[in-house]
Amino acid sequence: MNGFVPNVATPVVLAGLALVLAGPAPAWLARAHWPRRVPRAALVLWQALALAALLAALGAGLSVATLAVLEERPNAGVLVLYGAALAVTLTVLARLLWSAHTLGYSLRARRRRHRELIDILGRIDGRAPGAHVLDASPAFAYCVPGVHTRLVVSSSALETLTDDEIRAVLEHERAHARARHDLVLEGFAALRNAFPRLVRSRAAFDSVAALVELLADDAARRRAGALPLGRALTRLAGTPVPAEALGAGGVSALARIQRLAEPPAPSYRVLATATYVAATALVVVPTLTVAAPWLSQLSAYLP
Known part of the structure; x- marks a missing residue:
């Protein structure tokens, strides 16, 4: 297998991150009062939060799929588990694309x-x-x-x-x-x-x-x-x-x-800057620390 060792931690970390970004994080941000002081930066933060949650969820499913494909001797139970995780990921992606299409088509027709x-x-x-x-x-x-x-x-x-x-x-x-x-x-x-x-x-x-x-x-x-x-x-x-x-x-x-x-x-430049930095970190940090090493290892394995 060209020295490739499946990293079980990657899908676990990404799945946990997706759950946090899809559940507790939006609930906390929705209750906070400070976003009204910097609405533009807060809007960017919400967009980054949604993007990071989606990328983490899709990355978790795809990394699980690579474990199934590249593991040396996967047993039937492991294959079923990996297949189910991949199916859930593809289902979420399909529902998102279908939702975007149907909602966009309906809104444009009504407008x-x-x-x-x-x-x-x-x-x-x-x-x-x-x-x-x-x-x-x-x-x-x-x-x-x-x-x-x-x-x-x-x-x-x-x-x-x-x-x-x-x-x-x-x-x-x-x-x-x-x-x-x-x-x-x-x-x-x-x-x-x-x-x-x-x-x-x-x-x-x-x-x-x-x-x-x-x-x-x-x-x-x-x-x-x-x-x-x-x-x-x-x-x-x-x-x-x-x-x-x-x-x-x-x-x-x-x-x-x-x-x-x-x-x-007063000017909330410090708060706005901190919010923009947090929005960038939400997308960049998981990519660099979790997804990038997995993708690098996978690209080294592939011909």
Whole structure:
């Protein structure tokens, strides 16, 4: 076997890491209050956490498969165990790819139909430049994201909000569209849907949804001011938003209003830097310390 010695510790370490990153770590991060101080860095940390958990889970299954193939004299029980581990890994990967495909296809179809309805029913109003106005009684504002984004406000919102507040709301929605926050949320939704209902958790998705709203709030505050945005969110809090859209009055509106009412926060450069370093370490450290030696040993064995 060209001196190759299967390393049983590799799949054990990777599997344990996957369990920690998929269970306790997201639960702790979702309960923490500091991410709202550095929402952009916290969003990167959530993405790194999800990526590291997925890579660890897939690496655990694939490393188990190499043990079965390269072991000198595997018995039937070992082969069954290794085969089951590989089957679970492939199942998780297949469910993830299928979830991403079905969710993406469904969302894009619903958004396309929504945009078509907006183009038919909406009208232009000078008080909401770049937006489509729908004649409706609830006061709402949202964007239908995509390559051809639609900004939508209701006629009731135009009657309720001042010009400064309308501008703040539209800047919030434009921030969503520019940053393509819909793709970030779509990725976490696909990851959540890939797991069985019994072990499925909304912690990551809900936390990321709150963070993208904070990022849009920060962008709107820079362009239109905190006071008009806070007043607008107060009037729009709790208003319905279509599932395929991103709305200013949607996720955690009350908490965001309280954040806007606080005095300007000091620079959290140290916290942001530490968060970025932690996000990088989540992906790089397991790769260098666990996966890389296994891959190096395996490449030396292969012709």
